[in-house]
Amino acid sequence: MFSFAFIISLIRVATFVIIAALVEKIYFNRKLNLEQKSVFKYNSRSNVSAYIIIALSIATIFNITEDSYIFRQSSTVAIYGPWLFICMGLMIYTRNLRYNILLRNKILDK
Numbered sequence: 632m633f634s635f636a637f638i639i640s641l642i643r644v645a646t647f648v649i650i651a652a653l654v655e656k657i658y659f660n661r662k663l664n665l666e667q668k669s670v671f672k673y674n675s676r677s678n679v680s681a682y683i684i685i686a687l688s689i690a691t692i693f694n695i696t697e698d699s700y701i702f703r704q705s706s707t708v709a710i711y712g713p714w715l716f717i718c719m720g721l722m723i724y725t726r727n728l729r730y731n732i733l734l735r736n737k738i739l740d741k
Contacts, residue, residue, distance in 0.1 A: 643686070643690055644683070644686040644687055647682065648679060648682045648686055651678075651682045652682065655678055663735075671731060671735075677727050678723075678728075681720045681721075684717075684719060684720035685716075685720035688714070688717045689713070691713045691716075
């Protein structure tokens, strides 16, 4: 049903997302009490979606070959499409990161 390369790509994506989410949780949730931690839950979910977009794009880049269906249909989309999604994921992440840093500074200053 699924190829071996596809399953390995899913494992890579899951590993990247889990590690990125754990690093973010450790970094942003230190020195915060329970009320302050609840403020970050929404943005953490949004950051996880950015991690998933980036990881799937990277996995797509690794798996595209000249025999791929998308490459046969449009080589331009096959080559540059994943990079567009990586840029979108990075924009989502930086927007949330700036918001988290501003919010964290505001909360910790109180």
